[in-house]
Amino acid sequence: MSEGVGTVEASALAVRRPLIEKSDPFAIASSVRSDLVGAFAGKRYLIRTYGCQMNEHDTEVMAGLLQVMGYSPAHDEMDADLILFNTCAIRENAENKVFGEVGRVRPLKHRNPELLIGLCGCMAQEKAVQAKVAKTYPWIDLVFGTHNLHRLPELIDMARASQDTVMEVWDKAQYLIDDLPKARKEGVRAWVNIQYGCNKFCTYCVVPYTRGRERSRTLSSILEEVRALGQTGFREVTVLGQNVNDYGIDLGGPDFADLLRAVGRVDGIERVRFMTSNPWNFTDRVIAAIAETPAVCEHIHLPVQSGSDAVLRRMNRGYTTEYYWRLVQKIRAAIPGVALSTDIIVGFPTETERDFADTLELVRDAQFDVAYTFIYSPRQGTPAARFEDPITPEQKKDRLNRLMDLQNGISRTYNERLVGQTVEVLVEGVSRTNENVLAGRTRTNKIVLLKAPKTIVHQTVSVTIESAQTWTLRGQVPSTPAGVSAGATA
Ligand code: SAH
Ligand code: SF4
Ligand code: F3S
Numbered sequence: 169m170s171e172g173v174g175t176v177e178a179s180a181l182a183v184r185r186p187l188i189e190k191s192d193p194f195a196i197a198s199s200v201r202s203d204l205v206g207a208f209a210g211k212r213y214l215i216r217t218y219g220c221q222m223n224e225h226d227t228e229v230m231a232g233l234l235q236v237m238g239y240s241p242a243h244d245e246m247d248a249d250l251i252l253f254n255t256c257a258i259r260e261n262a263e264n265k266v267f268g269e270v271g272r273v274r275p276l277k278h279r280n281p282e283l284l285i286g287l288c289g290c291m292a293q294e295k296a297v298q299a300k301v302a303k304t305y306p307w308i309d310l311v312f313g314t315h316n317l318h319r320l321p322e323l324i325d326m327a328r329a330s331q332d333t334v335m336e337v338w339d340k341a342q343y344l345i346d347d348l349p350k351a352r353k354e355g356v357r358a359w360v361n362i363q364y365g366c367n368k369f370c371t372y373c374v375v376p377y378t379r380g381r382e383r384s385r386t387l388s389s390i391l392e393e394v395r396a397l398g399q400t401g402f403r404e405v406t407v408l409g410q411n412v413n414d415y416g417i418d419l420g421g422p423d424f425a426d427l428l429r430a431v432g433r434v435d436g437i438e439r440v441r442f443m444t445s446n447p448w449n450f451t452d453r454v455i456a457a458i459a460e461t462p463a464v465c466e467h468i469h470l471p472v473q474s475g476s477d478a479v480l481r482r483m484n485r486g487y488t489t490e491y492y493w494r495l496v497q498k499i500r501a502a503i504p505g506v507a508l509s510t511d512i513i514v515g516f517p518t519e520t521e522r523d524f525a526d527t528l529e530l531v532r533d534a535q536f537d538v539a540y541t542f543i544y545s546p547r548q549g550t551p552a553a554r555f556e557d558p559i560t561p562e563q564k565k566d567r568l569n570r571l572m573d574l575q576n577g578i579s580r581t582y583n584e585r586l587v588g589q590t591v592e593v594l595v596e597g598v599s600r601t602n603e604n605v606l607a608g609r610t611r612t613n614k615i616v617l618l619k620a621p622k623t624i625v626h627q628t629v630s631v632t633i634e635s636a637q638t639w640t641l642r643g644q645v646p647s648t649p650a651g652v653s654a655g656a657t658a
Contacts, residue, residue: 199348200236204321209238214248218266219256221408221443222379223289225350225359226317227254230288232349233320245273250284250324252310255291257374259545263291267305274307284327286310288317290378292337296548306333313337314379318345340380341365346389356596356626358402362390362427363409368446370473371484371552372516372544375410382411384419391430398436403628404594405431406441413449425457432461438628439594439611440464444471447495448486459502466503467537467613470496471511475530476523479516482555489530496534507582507612509538514571515564516544517555524567531574537582537612539575543568576638583614583636591616593631593643595624616641 213234217227230252231241242248251273256262270287277283285308291297292313301308310327312319315338327334341364352358365380366373394405407427409415415424422430424442431440440463445454447470458464470492474480477488499506512527531539543564546553593616595608605617606625616631617640624645631643 199318199345200233200321201325204237204325206236206238208234208249208324211239211249212242212247213239213250213252214242214245215252215254216269217254218262219254219258219290221359221406222361222410223254223256225361225408226289226314228350228352228359229317229348230254230320231351233318235351236349237321237324245276246279248276249280249282250286251276252286252288255287255289257290257294257297257378257547259542260547261545263297266291267300270305270308277307282328284309284324286312286323286327288312288314290314290374293339293378294374294548298335298337301333301335308333311335311337315339315341318348341383344383344385346385352402354596355401356594357404357406358397359406359408360390360393360397361385361409362407363412363415366410367414368411368448368486369484371482371555372513372547372550374547374550377549379410382409382414382418384409384414384416386419387416387422387427387430390427391434394431394434394437398434401436401626403437403626404439404441405434405437406443407431408443410444411446411449412442413445413451413454423451423453425451425453428454428457428464429461432463438463441467441613444469447472447492450495452498455499455502465611465613466506467509467611468499468503468506469509469511470499472530472534473511473513474516474519474523475527476519477526479519479523479527482518483513483516483552489526493530493533505612507537507614508534509540509613510534510536511540511542512571513542513544514567515559517552517557517559519544519559519567528571528574531571531578535578536575537614538579539571541568541571541575580636580638583638583641586614586633586641587636588633590630590632590646591643592628593618594628595620595626597625598622610641614641615639616643618643618645620645 215227215230217223245251253266253270255266273285287308292311298311301311310323311333312323316336319336323334323336363382363384365382366376367382369376397405413424415427416422428440445468472492473483473485475489480488514524591610593608593610595606597607599605599607599617604619606620608616610616618631629645632646633641633643635642
């Protein structure tokens with residue numbers, strides 16, 4: 169929509185420093201106009217987040233900005249003065265769900281006439297979505313894109329004074345805004361952006377259109393943020409980008425291997441993870457950095473998408489199955505005990521039964537710990553949406569089920585092998601489904617449930633695995649008194 173507006177004005181500096189994690193007061197000051205700092209005290213916000221870790225982290229940035237403005241988190245929708253939908257555009261069903269949810273909260277405006285409802289994130293970048301809001305959902309107060317996140321305070325200010333939808337969606341990033349405040353949800357694991365956007369243009373994917381071109385943050389700025397996290401009790405950092413192994417190319421260095429080694433040296437940070445590494449450009453330098461940096465976890469998410477060279481070519485993935493297979497072998501040889509996870513799309517246009525059989529074969533050979541599997545969803549504006557697609561939805565569903573059956577068996581076998589072993593678990597908090605059970609993760613990213621005193625939350629503990637399911641493990645802390653081991657009801 170609108171393009172090229174706005175600079176962060178030095179004349180509009182905020183004067184108050186908010187009580188949230190951030191080390192550079194100038195950066196906070198420059199991100200919120202002075203008259204808006206604290207101006208919304210007493211108001212409450214709720215952000216519904218869809219999609220990937222990028223979005224989860226954007227939500228933390230928006231929460232940070234809102235808290236500088238005086239907002240505090242709402243308990244639920246009824247209690248909120250601002251509801252934001254931070255959306256994902258990766259597959260169609262995600263989009264339909266959001267519009268349903270947005271419609272559902274509309275009646276809350278009768279109870280609270282000052283309630284503002286906003287839509288942001290990747291869907292907001294799409295022209296079709298902007299048009300749909302204008303035509304069918306004109307009562308949405310606020311629409312803004314992924315490049316306009318930092319403008320949230322001023323957009324809210326405009327929306328509360330306007331009868332019409334305030335819509336600001338820049339097609340591309342005006343500048344890389346590095347230092348926005350963040351209100352992080354947890355106290356022990358943190359996401360840190362190292363790179364924005366994507367240059368790969370896989371033919372099925374909407375991300376290059378919704379997130380723009382690859383832009384790396386400087387290593388010094390990243391390290392400043394990670395050091396501050398280490399000093400404030402965070403123990404695990406996941407560095408985020410769509411193609412993290414391209415990190416630094418646009419800056420002319422340092423590269424991703426340098427970054428992993430540097431982040432791995434930061435005091436207090438015991439675990440470093442990264443998401444997502446495209447197999448393309450996964451260099452020997454990166455493999456060596458993972459192998460030689462003790463803090464970097466032995467888990468690599470390495471999306472393969474398909475086991476057929478013909479399909480990979482039509483997807484524009486830039487590698488062959490042979491390249492991928494050699495990469496897997498190099499990684500396994502260099503990093504003992506490494507866990508590999510992947511993403512796979514089934515039913516890509518013209519995927520034949522033979523192509524799909526090749527995917528099953530690759531999955532059997534590669535032995536991923538986990539695979540996230542998706543049915544191809546055509547995305548408007550992407551090249552693949554124009555490809556001929558004779559495969560029926562039933563065929564696609566059938567392929568997905570066969571793939572999931574195969575992978576579930578492999579995942580379960582991995583987990584069963586861990587029974588009786590002692591593994592290192594970082595305890596994140598209480599389980600989402602049972603308050604009496606704690607949940608944490610192994611270095612290989614497996615979820616472990618344990619019954620143990622809450623005093624070990626945020627600690628790294630040795631856990632003996634007692635039983636295994638496809639997705640979770642149950643264990644016991646050896647020093648825990650008898651009778652408090654993980655129960656079957658978790
Ligand atoms: N940058 C990452 C992927 C980010 S998107 C990478 O290239 O590895 C996350 C996953 O969503 C992708 O790996 C892919 O498996 C899936 N995906 C993306 N577009 C899709 C589409 N149009 N239909 C179905 N799945 C899709
Ligand atoms: Fe999408 Fe491909 Fe970029 Fe990943 S690398 S975000 S799948 S275009
Ligand atoms: Fe979805 Fe955007 Fe992430 S499309 S997967 S939220 S980058």
